[in-house]
Amino acid sequence: MNKSLALILALLAGLSIGALLRAYDPALADSAIALADPVGTLWVNAIRMTVIPLVVSTVLAALLAPGSRALFAQLGWRAAALLGVLALVLSSLSVLAAEFAFAWLPLDDARAAASGLATTGPAAEVPGIGEWLVSLVPVNPVKAAADGAMLPLLIFTISFGLAATTLAEASRERLRELTVAISDTMLRIVEFVLLLAPVGVFALSLVLAARLGASAVGALGVFVGVVVVLCVLAIAAFYPLVAVASTTRVRDFAAASTAGQALAFSARSSLAALPAMLEGARERLAVHRDLPGFFLPISAAIFRPGSAVAIPTGAIFVARLYGIDLGVADLATIAVTSALLTFSVPSIPGGTILIMAPVLAAVGIPVAGIGVLLALDAIPDMFRTTTNVTGHMAAVTILDRWAGDAAPGAASTAHE
Numbered sequence: 001m002n003k004s005l006a007l008i009l010a011l012l013a014g015l016s017i018g019a020l021l022r023a024y025d026p027a028l029a030d031s032a033i034a035l036a037d038p039v040g041t042l043w044v045n046a047i048r049m050t051v052i053p054l055v056v057s058t059v060l061a062a063l064l065a066p067g068s069r070a071l072f073a074q075l076g077w078r079a080a081a082l083l084g085v086l087a088l089v090l091s092s093l094s095v096l097a098a099e100f101a102f103a104w105l106p107l108d109d110a111r112a113a114a115s116g117l118a119t120t121g122p123a124a125e126v127p128g129i130g131e132w133l134v135s136l137v138p139v140n141p142v143k144a145a146a147d148g149a150m151l152p153l154l155i156f157t158i159s160f161g162l163a164a165t166t167l168a169e170a171s172r173e174r175l176r177e178l179t180v181a182i183s184d185t186m187l188r189i190v191e192f193v194l195l196l197a198p199v200g201v202f203a204l205s206l207v208l209a210a211r212l213g214a215s216a217v218g219a220l221g222v223f224v225g226v227v228v229v230l231c232v233l234a235i236a237a238f239y240p241l242v243a244v245a246s247t248t249r250v251r252d253f254a255a256a257s258t259a260g261q262a263l264a265f266s267a268r269s270s271l272a273a274l275p276a277m278l279e280g281a282r283e284r285l286a287v288h289r290d291l292p293g294f295f296l297p298i299s300a301a302i303f304r305p306g307s308a309v310a311i312p313t314g315a316i317f318v319a320r321l322y323g324i325d326l327g328v329a330d331l332a333t334i335a336v337t338s339a340l341l342t343f344s345v346p347s348i349p350g351g352t353i354l355i356m357a358p359v360l361a362a363v364g365i366p367v368a369g370i371g372v373l374l375a376l377d378a379i380p381d382m383f384r385t386t387t388n389v390t391g392h393m394a395a396v397t398i399l400d401r402w403a404g405d406a407a408p409g410a411a412s413t414a415h416e
Helices: 003-024 026-064 066-075 078-104 109-114 129-135 141-147 150-164 169-195 197-212 215-245 250-267 274-284 291-302 305-321 328-344 357-362 369-375 378-406
Strands: none
Touching: 003 026, 003 197, 003 369, 026 150, 026 169, 026 197, 026 328, 026 357, 026 369, 078 215, 078 291, 078 305, 078 328, 078 378, 141 150, 150 328, 169 197, 197 369, 215 250, 215 305, 215 378, 250 274, 250 378, 274 291, 274 378, 291 378, 305 328, 305 357, 305 369, 305 378, 328 357, 357 369
Protein backbone atom coordinates (compact mmCIF):
# COMPACT_ATOMS: atom_id res chain seq x y z
CA MET A 1 0.00 0.00 0.00
CA ASN A 2 1.17 3.54 -0.75
CA LYS A 3 2.75 5.13 2.35
CA SER A 4 0.74 8.33 2.05
CA LEU A 5 -2.49 6.34 1.70
CA ALA A 6 -1.60 4.25 4.74
CA LEU A 7 -1.03 7.38 6.81
CA ILE A 8 -4.29 8.96 5.65
CA LEU A 9 -6.24 5.79 6.48
CA ALA A 10 -4.58 5.60 9.90
CA LEU A 11 -5.45 9.24 10.53
CA LEU A 12 -9.08 8.84 9.47
CA ALA A 13 -9.46 5.65 11.52
CA GLY A 14 -8.00 7.27 14.63
CA LEU A 15 -10.10 10.42 14.29
CA SER A 16 -13.30 8.47 13.62
CA ILE A 17 -12.86 6.01 16.47
CA GLY A 18 -11.79 8.73 18.91
CA ALA A 19 -14.70 11.02 18.04
CA LEU A 20 -17.21 8.16 18.25
CA LEU A 21 -15.88 7.07 21.62
CA ARG A 22 -16.13 10.61 22.98
CA ALA A 23 -19.70 10.97 21.73
CA TYR A 24 -20.83 7.48 22.84
CA ASP A 25 -19.14 7.04 26.22
CA PRO A 26 -16.67 9.58 27.66
CA ALA A 27 -15.43 7.03 30.21
CA LEU A 28 -14.62 4.58 27.42
CA ALA A 29 -12.88 7.38 25.54
CA ASP A 30 -10.71 8.07 28.57
CA SER A 31 -9.75 4.39 28.74
CA ALA A 32 -8.79 4.43 25.05
CA ILE A 33 -6.68 7.52 25.66
CA ALA A 34 -4.84 5.76 28.48
CA LEU A 35 -3.94 2.92 26.12
CA ALA A 36 -3.14 4.91 22.98
CA ASP A 37 -1.31 7.87 24.49
CA PRO A 38 1.88 5.95 25.47
CA VAL A 39 2.05 4.39 21.99
CA GLY A 40 1.90 7.77 20.27
CA THR A 41 4.36 9.28 22.73
CA LEU A 42 6.88 6.49 22.14
CA TRP A 43 6.71 7.05 18.39
CA VAL A 44 7.16 10.81 18.72
CA ASN A 45 10.10 10.28 21.10
CA ALA A 46 11.72 8.02 18.51
CA ILE A 47 11.51 10.88 16.01
CA ARG A 48 12.82 13.43 18.48
CA MET A 49 15.75 11.14 19.28
CA THR A 50 17.13 11.68 15.76
CA VAL A 51 16.44 15.38 15.30
CA ILE A 52 19.45 17.00 17.02
CA PRO A 53 22.17 14.80 15.42
CA LEU A 54 20.36 14.87 12.06
CA VAL A 55 20.06 18.66 11.95
CA VAL A 56 23.60 19.34 13.15
CA SER A 57 25.22 16.82 10.80
CA THR A 58 23.12 17.90 7.80
CA VAL A 59 23.90 21.59 8.30
CA LEU A 60 27.63 20.89 8.67
CA ALA A 61 27.65 18.59 5.62
CA ALA A 62 25.95 21.27 3.54
CA LEU A 63 28.37 23.99 4.68
CA LEU A 64 31.39 21.76 4.02
CA ALA A 65 30.22 20.48 0.62
CA PRO A 66 32.50 21.52 -2.28
CA GLY A 67 29.67 23.41 -3.97
CA SER A 68 28.91 25.43 -0.86
CA ARG A 69 32.56 26.43 -0.50
CA ALA A 70 32.61 27.53 -4.12
CA LEU A 71 29.43 29.49 -3.50
CA PHE A 72 31.08 31.52 -0.77
CA ALA A 73 34.41 31.81 -2.59
CA GLN A 74 33.14 32.85 -6.04
CA LEU A 75 29.94 34.71 -5.24
CA GLY A 76 30.85 35.91 -1.78
CA TRP A 77 28.01 36.07 0.73
CA ARG A 78 25.43 37.33 -1.74
CA ALA A 79 23.93 33.93 -2.56
CA ALA A 80 23.88 32.84 1.08
CA ALA A 81 22.38 36.17 2.13
CA LEU A 82 19.74 35.97 -0.60
CA LEU A 83 18.57 32.51 0.43
CA GLY A 84 18.69 33.41 4.12
CA VAL A 85 16.69 36.61 3.67
CA LEU A 86 14.09 34.88 1.49
CA ALA A 87 13.65 32.13 4.09
CA LEU A 88 13.39 34.61 6.97
CA VAL A 89 10.90 36.86 5.16
CA LEU A 90 8.70 33.91 4.21
CA SER A 91 8.78 32.41 7.72
CA SER A 92 8.04 35.79 9.36
CA LEU A 93 5.10 36.54 7.06
CA SER A 94 3.80 33.01 7.55
CA VAL A 95 3.89 33.45 11.33
CA LEU A 96 1.74 36.58 11.03
CA ALA A 97 -0.66 35.03 8.52
CA ALA A 98 -1.06 31.79 10.49
CA GLU A 99 -1.55 33.65 13.77
CA PHE A 100 -4.41 35.56 12.14
CA ALA A 101 -5.93 32.59 10.28
CA PHE A 102 -5.96 30.16 13.19
CA ALA A 103 -7.41 32.71 15.60
CA TRP A 104 -10.77 31.76 14.05
CA LEU A 105 -10.44 28.00 14.61
CA PRO A 106 -13.62 26.55 16.18
CA LEU A 107 -11.87 25.15 19.23
CA ASP A 108 -12.46 25.97 22.87
CA ASP A 109 -9.06 26.48 24.47
CA ALA A 110 -10.48 26.22 27.95
CA ARG A 111 -12.09 22.86 27.17
CA ALA A 112 -8.85 21.65 25.58
CA ALA A 113 -6.88 22.56 28.66
CA ALA A 114 -9.48 21.07 30.98
CA SER A 115 -9.41 17.74 29.12
CA GLY A 116 -5.66 17.51 29.56
CA LEU A 117 -4.80 18.22 25.94
CA ALA A 118 -2.81 21.35 26.67
CA THR A 119 0.37 21.28 28.68
CA THR A 120 0.03 21.59 32.41
CA GLY A 121 2.02 23.51 34.94
CA PRO A 122 2.83 27.20 35.26
CA ALA A 123 3.38 29.12 32.06
CA ALA A 124 6.94 30.06 31.35
CA GLU A 125 7.82 33.70 31.74
CA VAL A 126 8.14 35.38 28.35
CA PRO A 127 11.65 36.86 28.02
CA GLY A 128 12.21 40.42 26.91
CA ILE A 129 13.75 41.14 23.52
CA GLY A 130 17.17 41.83 25.06
CA GLU A 131 17.17 38.59 27.02
CA TRP A 132 16.05 36.71 23.91
CA LEU A 133 18.89 38.16 21.83
CA VAL A 134 21.48 37.28 24.49
CA SER A 135 20.17 33.70 24.64
CA LEU A 136 20.90 33.20 20.92
CA VAL A 137 24.61 32.68 21.64
CA PRO A 138 24.88 29.52 23.76
CA VAL A 139 27.30 29.55 26.67
CA ASN A 140 27.42 25.75 26.45
CA PRO A 141 26.43 24.23 23.06
CA VAL A 142 26.19 20.75 24.59
CA LYS A 143 23.69 22.01 27.17
CA ALA A 144 21.77 23.79 24.41
CA ALA A 145 21.49 20.47 22.57
CA ALA A 146 20.41 18.65 25.73
CA ASP A 147 17.80 21.32 26.47
CA GLY A 148 16.50 21.28 22.89
CA ALA A 149 17.39 24.97 22.46
CA MET A 150 17.52 24.65 18.69
CA LEU A 151 18.09 28.24 17.65
CA PRO A 152 21.25 28.77 19.77
CA LEU A 153 22.47 25.33 18.70
CA LEU A 154 21.96 26.18 15.02
CA ILE A 155 23.87 29.44 15.42
CA PHE A 156 26.78 27.54 16.99
CA THR A 157 26.61 24.86 14.26
CA ILE A 158 26.66 27.41 11.45
CA SER A 159 29.56 29.26 13.09
CA PHE A 160 31.44 25.98 13.47
CA GLY A 161 30.76 24.99 9.86
CA LEU A 162 31.85 28.34 8.42
CA ALA A 163 35.05 28.22 10.49
CA ALA A 164 35.68 24.66 9.26
CA THR A 165 35.58 25.83 5.64
CA THR A 166 38.86 27.68 6.32
CA LEU A 167 40.70 24.49 7.34
CA ALA A 168 43.18 22.70 5.11
CA GLU A 169 41.48 20.66 2.43
CA ALA A 170 42.40 17.28 3.94
CA SER A 171 41.04 18.19 7.38
CA ARG A 172 37.94 19.76 5.90
CA GLU A 173 37.23 16.66 3.79
CA ARG A 174 37.62 14.31 6.76
CA LEU A 175 35.18 16.40 8.76
CA ARG A 176 32.74 16.50 5.85
CA GLU A 177 32.88 12.71 5.43
CA LEU A 178 32.17 12.26 9.14
CA THR A 179 29.16 14.60 9.09
CA VAL A 180 27.79 12.97 5.92
CA ALA A 181 28.12 9.53 7.54
CA ILE A 182 26.32 10.71 10.67
CA SER A 183 23.57 12.32 8.59
CA ASP A 184 23.10 9.18 6.50
CA THR A 185 22.96 7.03 9.64
CA MET A 186 20.32 9.26 11.20
CA LEU A 187 18.28 9.08 8.00
CA ARG A 188 18.38 5.27 8.20
CA ILE A 189 16.96 5.46 11.72
CA VAL A 190 14.30 7.92 10.55
CA GLU A 191 13.32 5.55 7.73
CA PHE A 192 12.80 2.77 10.26
CA VAL A 193 10.75 5.02 12.53
CA LEU A 194 8.60 6.05 9.55
CA LEU A 195 7.77 2.40 8.92
CA LEU A 196 5.88 2.57 12.21
CA ALA A 197 4.21 5.86 11.26
CA PRO A 198 0.70 4.40 10.66
CA VAL A 199 0.69 3.00 14.21
CA GLY A 200 1.94 6.26 15.72
CA VAL A 201 -0.43 8.41 13.67
CA PHE A 202 -3.41 6.21 14.56
CA ALA A 203 -2.62 6.46 18.27
CA LEU A 204 -2.05 10.22 18.22
CA SER A 205 -5.15 10.99 16.14
CA LEU A 206 -7.32 8.74 18.31
CA VAL A 207 -6.14 10.56 21.44
CA LEU A 208 -6.72 13.94 19.78
CA ALA A 209 -10.27 13.14 18.65
CA ALA A 210 -11.16 11.36 21.89
CA ARG A 211 -10.28 14.51 23.80
CA LEU A 212 -11.63 17.18 21.48
CA GLY A 213 -14.40 15.28 19.71
CA ALA A 214 -15.54 16.04 16.16
CA SER A 215 -14.24 19.64 16.27
CA ALA A 216 -10.69 18.32 15.81
CA VAL A 217 -11.56 16.96 12.36
CA GLY A 218 -12.70 20.35 11.08
CA ALA A 219 -9.61 22.01 12.52
CA LEU A 220 -7.32 19.67 10.56
CA GLY A 221 -9.11 20.58 7.34
CA VAL A 222 -8.58 24.26 8.12
CA PHE A 223 -4.87 23.62 8.61
CA VAL A 224 -4.50 21.98 5.19
CA GLY A 225 -6.41 24.86 3.56
CA VAL A 226 -4.27 27.52 5.23
CA VAL A 227 -0.99 25.86 4.20
CA VAL A 228 -2.17 25.50 0.60
CA VAL A 229 -3.31 29.13 0.41
CA LEU A 230 -0.08 30.46 1.92
CA CYS A 231 2.03 28.37 -0.48
CA VAL A 232 0.03 29.66 -3.45
CA LEU A 233 0.54 33.23 -2.22
CA ALA A 234 4.29 32.59 -1.82
CA ILE A 235 4.50 31.20 -5.36
CA ALA A 236 2.62 34.22 -6.70
CA ALA A 237 4.89 36.62 -4.79
CA PHE A 238 8.02 35.33 -6.55
CA TYR A 239 6.81 36.71 -9.90
CA PRO A 240 6.74 40.41 -8.93
CA LEU A 241 9.95 39.82 -6.98
CA VAL A 242 11.65 38.67 -10.18
CA ALA A 243 10.27 41.72 -12.00
CA VAL A 244 11.68 44.09 -9.38
CA ALA A 245 14.91 42.41 -8.25
CA SER A 246 16.22 40.93 -11.53
CA THR A 247 16.63 41.83 -15.19
CA THR A 248 14.55 38.82 -16.29
CA ARG A 249 11.14 39.37 -17.85
CA VAL A 250 8.33 37.79 -15.86
CA ARG A 251 6.98 35.92 -18.88
CA ASP A 252 10.41 34.37 -19.47
CA PHE A 253 10.63 33.40 -15.82
CA ALA A 254 7.16 31.84 -15.96
CA ALA A 255 8.00 29.89 -19.12
CA ALA A 256 11.28 28.65 -17.66
CA SER A 257 9.64 27.54 -14.38
CA THR A 258 6.54 25.76 -15.68
CA ALA A 259 8.06 22.33 -16.38
CA GLY A 260 9.88 22.20 -13.05
CA GLN A 261 6.76 23.29 -11.19
CA ALA A 262 4.69 20.56 -12.85
CA LEU A 263 7.24 17.88 -11.96
CA ALA A 264 7.55 19.17 -8.40
CA PHE A 265 3.78 19.11 -7.92
CA SER A 266 3.45 15.53 -9.14
CA ALA A 267 6.70 14.01 -7.80
CA ARG A 268 6.82 16.06 -4.56
CA SER A 269 10.61 16.33 -4.92
CA SER A 270 12.75 19.37 -5.71
CA LEU A 271 15.64 17.14 -6.75
CA ALA A 272 13.39 15.22 -9.16
CA ALA A 273 12.50 18.54 -10.77
CA LEU A 274 16.16 19.63 -11.03
CA PRO A 275 16.71 18.49 -14.66
CA ALA A 276 13.63 20.43 -15.78
CA MET A 277 14.79 23.49 -13.83
CA LEU A 278 18.23 23.34 -15.43
CA GLU A 279 16.78 22.99 -18.92
CA GLY A 280 14.29 25.80 -18.38
CA ALA A 281 16.93 28.15 -16.94
CA ARG A 282 19.44 27.49 -19.73
CA GLU A 283 16.94 27.75 -22.58
CA ARG A 284 14.55 30.43 -21.36
CA LEU A 285 16.47 32.70 -18.97
CA ALA A 286 19.01 35.32 -20.02
CA VAL A 287 21.50 34.44 -17.31
CA HIS A 288 25.17 33.45 -17.29
CA ARG A 289 25.59 30.09 -19.01
CA ASP A 290 27.26 28.42 -16.03
CA LEU A 291 25.14 29.92 -13.27
CA PRO A 292 22.16 27.48 -13.39
CA GLY A 293 24.41 24.41 -13.35
CA PHE A 294 26.40 25.86 -10.48
CA PHE A 295 23.64 27.27 -8.31
CA LEU A 296 20.48 25.23 -8.90
CA PRO A 297 21.83 21.89 -7.57
CA ILE A 298 22.94 23.62 -4.36
CA SER A 299 19.65 25.48 -4.05
CA ALA A 300 17.60 22.33 -4.70
CA ALA A 301 19.57 20.46 -2.04
CA ILE A 302 19.39 22.99 0.80
CA PHE A 303 16.90 25.81 0.05
CA ARG A 304 13.28 25.07 1.05
CA PRO A 305 11.13 28.22 0.78
CA GLY A 306 8.03 26.01 0.97
CA SER A 307 9.22 24.74 4.34
CA ALA A 308 9.69 28.33 5.48
CA VAL A 309 5.94 28.66 4.96
CA ALA A 310 4.87 25.27 6.32
CA ILE A 311 6.98 24.98 9.49
CA PRO A 312 5.76 28.15 11.26
CA THR A 313 2.22 27.53 10.03
CA GLY A 314 2.26 24.03 11.49
CA ALA A 315 3.81 25.21 14.75
CA ILE A 316 1.18 27.88 15.31
CA PHE A 317 -1.61 25.46 14.36
CA VAL A 318 -0.41 22.89 16.91
CA ALA A 319 -0.14 25.60 19.57
CA ARG A 320 -3.72 26.66 18.86
CA LEU A 321 -4.88 23.04 18.86
CA TYR A 322 -3.34 22.49 22.29
CA GLY A 323 -4.66 25.74 23.70
CA ILE A 324 -1.26 27.42 24.11
CA ASP A 325 -0.90 31.19 23.89
CA LEU A 326 2.24 32.42 22.13
CA GLY A 327 3.90 35.70 23.01
CA VAL A 328 5.90 38.00 20.77
CA ALA A 329 9.19 36.34 21.76
CA ASP A 330 7.70 32.91 21.00
CA LEU A 331 6.57 34.04 17.56
CA ALA A 332 9.99 35.55 16.85
CA THR A 333 11.67 32.30 17.91
CA ILE A 334 9.37 30.31 15.62
CA ALA A 335 10.13 32.62 12.67
CA VAL A 336 13.93 32.60 13.07
CA THR A 337 14.23 28.93 13.98
CA SER A 338 11.98 27.91 11.08
CA ALA A 339 14.05 29.95 8.62
CA LEU A 340 17.29 28.36 9.79
CA LEU A 341 15.86 24.83 9.86
CA THR A 342 14.71 25.06 6.25
CA PHE A 343 18.35 24.57 5.24
CA SER A 344 18.50 21.21 7.03
CA VAL A 345 15.21 19.61 5.91
CA PRO A 346 16.03 15.99 4.96
CA SER A 347 15.12 14.89 1.43
CA ILE A 348 12.58 12.30 2.58
CA PRO A 349 8.75 12.28 2.57
CA GLY A 350 7.50 14.36 5.46
CA GLY A 351 10.94 15.82 6.09
CA THR A 352 9.51 19.27 6.72
CA ILE A 353 7.13 17.94 9.37
CA LEU A 354 9.82 15.87 11.08
CA ILE A 355 12.17 18.85 11.31
CA MET A 356 9.38 20.83 12.99
CA ALA A 357 9.99 19.08 16.32
CA PRO A 358 12.72 21.44 17.62
CA VAL A 359 10.62 24.47 16.64
CA LEU A 360 7.77 23.20 18.78
CA ALA A 361 10.05 22.27 21.66
CA ALA A 362 11.75 25.69 21.55
CA VAL A 363 8.53 27.46 22.56
CA GLY A 364 6.96 24.77 24.74
CA ILE A 365 4.46 23.33 22.25
CA PRO A 366 3.76 19.57 22.61
CA VAL A 367 5.79 17.75 19.96
CA ALA A 368 3.14 15.03 19.67
CA GLY A 369 1.30 17.31 17.23
CA ILE A 370 3.73 16.49 14.43
CA GLY A 371 2.32 12.98 14.19
CA VAL A 372 -1.07 14.28 13.11
CA LEU A 373 0.47 16.82 10.71
CA LEU A 374 2.59 14.10 9.11
CA ALA A 375 -0.55 12.18 8.14
CA LEU A 376 -1.98 15.31 6.51
CA ASP A 377 1.18 16.10 4.58
CA ALA A 378 0.40 14.66 1.12
CA ILE A 379 -1.57 17.65 -0.23
CA PRO A 380 0.46 20.42 1.48
CA ASP A 381 3.67 18.73 0.26
CA MET A 382 2.61 19.15 -3.39
CA PHE A 383 2.21 22.89 -2.98
CA ARG A 384 5.24 23.18 -0.69
CA THR A 385 7.52 21.50 -3.25
CA THR A 386 6.13 23.70 -6.04
CA THR A 387 6.98 26.69 -3.86
CA ASN A 388 10.51 25.34 -3.51
CA VAL A 389 11.04 25.07 -7.27
CA THR A 390 9.63 28.53 -7.91
CA GLY A 391 11.98 29.92 -5.26
CA HIS A 392 15.00 28.17 -6.82
CA MET A 393 14.26 29.68 -10.22
CA ALA A 394 13.60 33.15 -8.79
CA ALA A 395 16.85 33.04 -6.83
CA VAL A 396 18.81 32.27 -10.03
CA THR A 397 17.45 35.35 -11.79
CA ILE A 398 18.16 37.61 -8.79
CA LEU A 399 21.62 36.18 -8.22
CA ASP A 400 22.48 36.68 -11.90
CA ARG A 401 21.90 40.41 -11.51
CA TRP A 402 24.18 40.48 -8.46
CA ALA A 403 26.85 38.12 -9.75
CA GLY A 404 28.25 40.13 -12.63
CA ASP A 405 31.56 38.61 -13.72
CA ALA A 406 31.82 36.67 -10.46
CA ALA A 407 29.64 33.87 -11.79
CA PRO A 408 31.61 30.61 -12.08
CA GLY A 409 33.23 30.32 -15.45
CA ALA A 410 31.59 33.53 -16.62
CA ALA A 411 34.47 35.94 -16.62
CA SER A 412 34.31 36.19 -20.39
CA THR A 413 30.70 35.03 -20.85
CA ALA A 414 28.03 37.46 -21.85
CA HIS A 415 24.34 37.01 -21.24
CA GLU A 416 22.66 34.74 -23.72
